[in-house]
Every structure is written in C-alpha cells, then in structure tokens.
Amino acid sequence: DVKVTQSSRYLVKRTGEKVFLECVQDMDHENMFWYRQDPGLGLRLIYFSYDVKMKEKGDIPEGYSVSREKKERFSLILESASTNQTSMYLCASRGGLNGYTFGSGTRLTVV
Amino acid sequence: AQSVTQLDSHVSVSEGTPVLLRCNYSSSYSPSLFWYVQHPNKGLQLLLKYTSAATLVKGINGFEAEFKKSETSFHLTKPSAHMSDAAEYFCVVSDRDSGGGADGLTFGKGTHLIIQP
Numbered sequence: 713d714v715k716v717t718q719s720s721r722y723l724v725k726r727t728g729e730k731v732f733l734e735c736v737q738d739m740d741h742e743n744m745f746w747y748r749q750d751p752g753l754g755l756r757l758i759y760f761s762y763d764v765k766m767k768e769k770g771d772i773p774e775g776y777s778v779s780r781e782k783k784e785r786f787s788l789i790l791e792s793a794s795t796n797q798t799s800m801y802l803c804a805s806r807g808g809l810n811g812y813t814f815g816s817g818t819r820l821t822v823v
Numbered sequence: 824a825q826s827v828t829q830l831d832s833h834v835s836v837s838e839g840t841p842v843l844l845r846c847n848y849s850s851s852y853s854p855s856l857f858w859y860v861q862h863p864n865k866g867l868q869l870l871l872k873y874t875s876a877a878t879l880v881k882g883i884n885g886f887e888a889e890f891k892k893s894e895t896s897f898h899l900t901k902p903s904a905h906m907s908d909a910a911e912y913f914c915v916v917s918d919r920d921s922g923g924g925a926d927g928l929t930f931g932k933g934t935h936l937i938i939q940p
Contacts, residue, residue, distance in 0.1 A: 721864070752832070754913065754930040755867075802866060812928070814859075814867040 715739075718803050718815040725822050731790040733818050735803030743806040744786035745770075746778065748799040749817070755802065761786055793822045825850040827916050829931035837939045842886075842901040844934045846914035849895060856897045857915040858888055861933075867913065873897065884908070909938045 719734040737744065743762050747755040747770075757770030761780040775797060779787040786805075790797055803815040830845040848854060855874045859867040871882025878890040884907075888899045897914060914931040 716866070718866075752932055754932040756930075757928070804867075812857075812869070816866040817864070819864075 716803055716805050716813050716815040718801075718818050720818045721816065723818060723820045725790075725793050725820065727794060727822055729790075729793050729822075731793045731820065731822075733788040733790075733801050733803075733820070735786045735788070735815055736784050737786075737805040737813070738784065739805065739807055739813075740783065741805040741807040742783070744780065745804045745806070745812075746776075746786065746788045747802045747804065748772070749802055750799050758788065793820075795822050798822045825854065825916050825929050827914050827929050827931040829912075829914050829934045831934050832932070833935045833937065835937040835939060836904050838906055839903050842899070842904045842908065842936065844899040844912050844914075844936065846897045846899065846931060847895055848897060848914070848916045850916055855917040856888075856890060857917065858882065858886070858897075858899050859913045859915060861911045861913065863910070870899070870912075904936075904938050906938050906940065909936055911935050 716737045725731050745760040746758045749755050756772050758772055758776050759767055759770050759778040761767045764780055764783050767778050777789045798821050801818045804812050806812050826849045828847045836842055853875055857872045858870040860870050861867050870886050871880045871888055873880045873890045881887045886901045888897050890897050912934045916929050917927050
C-alpha cells in the first residue's frame, strides 16, 4: 500500500512565524498535492507538484509556497503564519489511474 | 466546469438501519467519481470509485454506490449501519479535461454521518 506520511499531527504556531509542513510518500509518485480542509468548505487545493522542482498553484495559493527538492517529499510553507491559516492540512499523492492516497493530516493552529 | 453537491450536511440513522448519502455532480465529460471517508483526526480513505465500468460500484465496509447518468447522481448506500461508520463522507468528481480545480478533482463539502445506538 502507498503510504503518505505527514510529519506532524498537531502544530501550534504564533502569528508571523514561518511554518513548514512536511509530507513524504513511498511509492515514487510524480504528483503530490496540498489541500486545506475547513468545516463546510470541503477540501481546497493549495498547490500541487507534478515532478521534482515543478509546482503549480491550486485554487487558494495566497499566503503559501511549496518546495519539491526530492520526488518523495513535498513541503508546504507558510511564510508568515496568520490566524486565518488555522486549518487541517492534507497532503496527497497520485499514482496510476486516479489513484490518490491521502496522509492523516496536520491540524495547524495559529495563535 | 465540474461541480459536486452533497445534498445533506448531516445524516443521522439508527444502528442497523440503511444509510443513504446523496451526491449530485455536473461535468462536461465522462467523469470519474469517488467516495472518501474521513474518521475523526484521520486522513481520507477511499471507499469506492466509478471509472466508466459497471454502474453499481461496491466498496469497502459494505458500502456501494450507483452511477446514474440520467440523474447525474452517485449516491452512497449501505444496507445496515454500524457504529464504526460514524464519520465524514466526501463525494469527489475527477475530470481532468474540464479543469475543475488544478488537479482535476472537485470535492463536495462533506456529509457528517451520525449513528444512533
């Protein structure tokens, strides 16, 4: 089974801090994604990457950046965390025909 | 453009009774459709998917869904609810050609399933 591992389950950060959310997959998938999940809004795509060093903006990229230096790792960066970025963040990778696998999520609270 | 509407934000059923979670979609092309389940503090787990083969799709944990093109629906059902089914359920449509979201996936807003003892 494909595994997508998000390094932190819970994070609490202060406003203005730089925050790194890490995601690692073990199946050599080319495509990786970052979503945020908020009650009543479902999942919204922040950024995705289709290869090493390649990235594309999703639907809500403002306030975020990403890094993909190695195929297995896709990092989401909050340059200066704000309270409206308090959310659940989900990483996913895709392999095969629509074969998405999601990580367990990181619940970020910005105070 | 594609869209997904989950018709109920919350559904409450008694243990042992049938479950129906409703989903309607719109898509310009032949879509792939999915149901995902998310238990508290967990990631999303794929329940089942439709990719233009049989219209009745069987998934894990006794769930199934029927693709009805004429009704643009993909409702999720289970004959008998179990307490462990309590979770959030997401209907998802994938149509990369129509550009619904940069990755071609469009998520419904979710249905919270409550199981009464």
